[in-house]
Amino acid sequence: MMAARFDRIALIGIGLIGSSIAHDIRAEGLAGHVAISTRSAGTLKRAEELGLGDSYHASAAEAVRDADLVVVSVPVGASGAVAAEIAPHLKTGAILTDVGSTKASVIAQMAPHVPPGVHFIAGHPIAGTEHSGPDAGFAGLFRGRWCILTPLPEADRDAVARLRAFWEALGSRVDEMDPAHHDKVLAIVSHLPHIIAYNIVGTADDLETVTESEVIKYSASGFRDFTRLAASDPTMWRDVCLHNKDAILEMLARFSEDLAYLQRAIRWGDGEKLFDLFTRTRAIRRSIVEAGQDTGLPDFGRHAGDAKG
Numbered sequence: 001m002m003a004a005r006f007d008r009i010a011l012i013g014i015g016l017i018g019s020s021i022a023h024d025i026r027a028e029g030l031a032g033h034v035a036i037s038t039r040s041a042g043t044l045k046r047a048e049e050l051g052l053g054d055s056y057h058a059s060a061a062e063a064v065r066d067a068d069l070v071v072v073s074v075p076v077g078a079s080g081a082v083a084a085e086i087a088p089h090l091k092t093g094a095i096l097t098d099v100g101s102t103k104a105s106v107i108a109q110m111a112p113h114v115p116p117g118v119h120f121i122a123g124h125p126i127a128g129t130e131h132s133g134p135d136a137g138f139a140g141l142f143r144g145r146w147c148i149l150t151p152l153p154e155a156d157r158d159a160v161a162r163l164r165a166f167w168e169a170l171g172s173r174v175d176e177m178d179p180a181h182h183d184k185v186l187a188i189v190s191h192l193p194h195i196i197a198y199n200i201v202g203t204a205d206d207l208e209t210v211t212e213s214e215v216i217k218y219s220a221s222g223f224r225d226f227t228r229l230a231a232s233d234p235t236m237w238r239d240v241c242l243h244n245k246d247a248i249l250e251m252l253a254r255f256s257e258d259l260a261y262l263q264r265a266i267r268w269g270d271g272e273k274l275f276d277l278f279t280r281t282r283a284i285r286r287s288i289v290e291a292g293q294d295t296g297l298p299d300f301g302r303h304a305g306d307a308k309g
Contacts, residue, residue: 004169006068013073019137022052037063061089076100077239080109092117103179105243119159130231143171150179187247197229
């Protein structure tokens, strides 16, 4: 089996994903040394207070020096700037990866900067919560979740296998995918639901005939579950929309057509069409539970007091 442990790992960006990786690296003994870098001095100080790494660097270039694995966990719009900063300091043989939710854009931004001898393999762990920052991370975030790797055709297969072993050591199930296909899949399963959630919560905020206290008071009837998505990091989601524009617009167009179909069914009292749609969608929910991507427990699988659920 390919070794999942690295002598030195550099984590560039230490929000929810970066800090969760740090917790798992420590828990699983996956690195001799973890170097952490982030632009914000306050965030870097907090990462140090939480003991997430072994060294802390204001400079990403300094953090990646001698690192065998570099994980970039920044909003996708910042990927190119980070790659340009660290590229001259990456050691030959190092694996460079990321955790961004869009892949074609990240590859287009980062790949031109990667020096020969460095193995760039873009990736995306499909895991998270609506919380952000170094305090949001916890061990086990990736357990049982999928991580998609989108290596370029010329990628070194040993390096890909090593990165796969690393994510598997964090508890992930790993798939490989073409970057453009990844972006289309994620547009429907992640990006569109978030956009719809932001829109619904925004609509409720704009309503004049329903008071804010009523929206909050009766939110358990469905609105609450949209607010969970709509509480996600605004910088990250702004960048996702700008960097997966074509796939998101395609899915929004499909969604708008299907919404118009639903609107007509309601307007004309077509109960058969409504029942058919609601039956099909219920089966999707059951399939997600059966695939282990959620639990079938009441309240969408969450327990009262579970802050991370």
